[in-house]
Amino acid sequence: MAFTGKATYSAGATLPEIAEDVADIIGIVSPHETPLLDHLGDPRREARSTVHEWLEDALNPNFTFIDQASFSPNATSATGFAVDHVGRLRVGDQLRAEGSAEVMLVTAVNTAASAVVVVRGYGGTTAEALADDLKLNIIGNAALEGDDAPDARFTNRNRKSNYTQIFTAAVEVSGSQRAVDTIAVADELEYQKQERLRELLRDLENSVINGVASATSPQGTSTVRRTMNGILGSLQTNRFAPGVGDMPLGDGAGDDLNEELLNAALRAIWEQSAASIDTIVVGGAQKRRINSFASQLRGYQPGDTTFSDMVSVYESDFGVCKVLLSRWAPADTVMLLDSSRISVMPLAGRSFHFKPLAASGDRDSGMVLGEYTLELMNENAHGVITGLTV
Numbered sequence: 461m462a463f464t465g466k467a468t469y470s471a472g473a474t475l476p477e478i479a480e481d482v483a484d485i486i487g488i489v490s491p492h493e494t495p496l497l498d499h500l501g502d503p504r505r506e507a508r509s510t511v512h513e514w515l516e517d518a519l520n521p522n523f524t525f526i527d528q529a530s531f532s533p534n535a536t537s538a539t540g541f542a543v544d545h546v547g548r549l550r551v552g553d554q555l556r557a558e559g560s561a562e563v564m565l566v567t568a569v570n571t572a573a574s575a576v577v578v579v580r581g582y583g584g585t586t587a588e589a590l591a592d593d594l595k596l597n598i599i600g601n602a603a604l605e606g607d608d609a610p611d612a613r614f615t616n617r618n619r620k621s622n623y624t625q626i627f628t629a630a631v632e633v634s635g636s637q638r639a640v641d642t643i644a645v646a647d648e649l650e651y652q653k654q655e656r657l658r659e660l661l662r663d664l665e666n667s668v669i670n671g672v673a674s675a676t677s678p679q680g681t682s683t684v685r686r687t688m689n690g691i692l693g694s695l696q697t698n699r700f701a702p703g704v705g706d707m708p709l710g711d712g713a714g715d716d717l718n719e720e721l722l723n724a725a726l727r728a729i730w731e732q733s734a735a736s737i738d739t740i741v742v743g744g745a746q747k748r749r750i751n752s753f754a755s756q757l758r759g760y761q762p763g764d765t766t767f768s769d770m771v772s773v774y775e776s777d778f779g780v781c782k783v784l785l786s787r788w789a790p791a792d793t794v795m796l797l798d799s800s801r802i803s804v805m806p807l808a809g810r811s812f813h814f815k816p817l818a819a820s821g822d823r824d825s826g827m828v829l830g831e832y833t834l835e836l837m838n839e840n841a842h843g844v845i846t847g848l849t850v
Contacts, residue, residue, distance in 0.1 A: 492658040494665040495784045496741060503805035503835075510686065510807065511679060512833045513621040520613055522598040524548050526557075526590055527574065535589040539578055543596065546574040550610060552602045554582065558595040562588045565602075623678050624807050624833040625671065625688040627663055629656035631814070635822045649824050653814050656828040660812060666788040668804055668834050669741070669795075691795060691802075694836045698796075698843030700725045707845075716849045717749040717794060725796060725845050726778035735841030737779040741795040745850040747785045750774065791850040801837040806830060 524545040531538035543549065546569060553566040555578065563585045568577035581587040603610070633649045645651045671690035680686030700707050702715040707724055710716030726737055742750065751771050774781045781796075789795065806812075812830035819825065836842070 492662050493787070494661050495786050496668065497661065497665050497804060499739065499782065499784055500799055500802055500804055503803040505803075505805065506808040507624060507805050507833050507835075508808055510624045510831075511621055512624065512805070512835060513619055514835060514837060515617045516620055516838055517617045518615055520615060521545070521548055524596050524598075526592055526594045526596060528590070529592050531590060535591065536587050537580060538590065539580055540575055541590065542573065542575045544574075546571055546576065547613075548598070549576055550601055552604075554599040554602065555596045556599055557588070557590060558597065560588045562586060563599065620837070622689050622694075622833050622835065623673050623680070623686050624810075624831045625667060625686060626829065626831045627660045627667075627812075628827050628829040629660055630825070630827050631656055632823050632825045635824070638824065649826075653826075653828055657812055660828060660830060664804070664830070664832055665786070669786065669788050670790070671834070688833050689836075690834060691797070691836060691842070692790070692793070692844060694834070694839050695795075695842055695844050697840035698725070698729050700728070700843060700845045701847040702845075710849065715847055717746055717845070719753050721845065722750075722774075722794070723776055723778065725794075725843050726776055729796060729841065729843045730778040733838065733841045735798040735801070735838065737796045737798055737843070738781055739784060739795075739797040739799045740774060740781045741784045741786050741789050741797060743786065743789040743791045743793070745791050746789075746794050746848060747783065749848075750783055790846075792846060792848045794845040794848065796843040796845070798838075798841050801841055803835040804832060805835060806832050 524543045526541055527544045528538075528541040531541060549555075549566055549569050551566055551569060555564040555566065556562065557564075562580070563582045564578040564580055565582040566576050566578050570576070601610075631649065631652045633652060637648050642648055667688060667690055669690050670692055671688045672693045673687050673689045674680070674684055677684040678686070700721075702721055703709045706728070708718075708720045710718050710721060729735060729737060740750070753774075754771060772783055774783055810829075810831035812828065815827050815829055817825040817827065
C-alpha cells in the first residue's frame with residue numbers, strides 16, 4: 461500500500477518545517493601545531509627586559525694550528541715553528557698533530573715570535589712530517605716536581621642577547637552576535653579568543669625558527685617594530701652543506717640527506733663542544749629522507765598487518781635525537797639542536813593573555829597579546845645543514 465501521510469518531501473521546496481540537524485563540532489583545517497614549542501616545554505624563568513641577555517663561557521682551548529710555510533731543516537726534523545695561538549701553549553705541554561702518532565714536548569715558548577721549540581719524537585714515538593695549518597692537539601701539561609705555579613690563564617665571559625617580540629591579534633564581537641544562539645559555540649567571544657591564540661602560537665613557533673631582528677634598530681622605535689632573532693638566524697658556527705668542507709656528498713645529485721652527511725654534522729658539533737644534540741627539526745621533505753635510512757633494514761613477519769615507515773628517534777654515536785616534523789622548518793634544512801640550551805620565554809607578566817579594550821559601541825573588543833624572546837645559549841653547541849634536495 462502506498463504511503464499517504466505527510467512526508468518530509470512534501471514540506472515544501474525549502475523545508476521550512478524541518479529543524480536543522482547540524483553537528484555540534486567545528487572542524488578546523490588550517491595547520492596550527494607547534495611541535496617545537498611543545499618539545500621545549502615551559503621556560504624555567506621569564507625575561508625581565510625587552511633586551512634579554514645571558515652570559516656564556518668556555519674552557520681554555522686545548523689546540524692550536526701550525527703557522528709555518530717552510531721548515532728548517534725539513535718538516536720531519538724541524539724543532540721550532542710558528543703557531544697561530546702561542547698563548548695557549550706552555551713549557552711542558554705534550555702535542556700531537558692531527559692524524560699523527562708522533563708526540564712532541566714543548567721546551568720553550570717565544571711569545572714575541574709566536575713560535576715554540578719542541579722535542580720531536582718524544583717518548584720513543586716516530587717523527588712525522590709537519591705542514592702549515594696542521595692542527596696541534598695539546599695532550600696535557602707536565603709540571604716539574606716542586607716547581608712554581610704557572611702563569612694564570614682564564615677566559616672572558618661573553619654577554620649575548622636577543623630581543624622580545626610582541627604578538628597581537630584583535631578580537632571584536634557585536635552585542636547581537638553574543639546574544640543569539642550559535643551552533644557549536646557557547647560564547648562567540650571566547651571562541652574568537654581561542655582561534656586568535658592558536659594563530660599567535662603558530663606565529664611564535666615560526667618566529668622562533670625563522671625570525672630575524674632588525675639590522676638597524678633591533679631595540680625598536682616608534683616606526684621600527686622589534687623582532688627577535690630565531691634559531692636559523694642565530695646559528696653561525698656550525699653551518700654545513702653537502703660537499704662543502706669536510707661534509708660528504710649525498711646519495712643523489714650530490715645534495716640528498718643521508719646518514720653519512722647527518723653523522724658528519726653531528727660529529728663536527730660533538731668535537732668542538734660539550735653539547736649533546738637531542739633534537740632534529742625538519743620539514744616534510746627531509747623527514748622522508750630520514751625515514752628512508754631504515755628502508756633497507758625493514759623486516760616483517762607473515763602476521764604483520766601494519767606497514768611502518770617512520771623514524772621518530774635517531775640514535776647515533778653522538779646523541780639520541782628526537783626527530784620533530786615542523787611545518788615551519790625550511791624544506792632544504794635540517795636543524796640539530798641541544799634543547800637543554802634553548803628557552804622560549806615571555807617577558808615578565810606578558811605571556812599570552814586577553815586584554816579587554818574600552819567599549820566604543822555595541823560590541824565587545826579586546827586583543828590577545830604576548831611578548832616573547834628566544835634564549836639560544838652557546839650557538840656553537842647547535843648546527844644546521846642547508847642546501848639539501850627537496
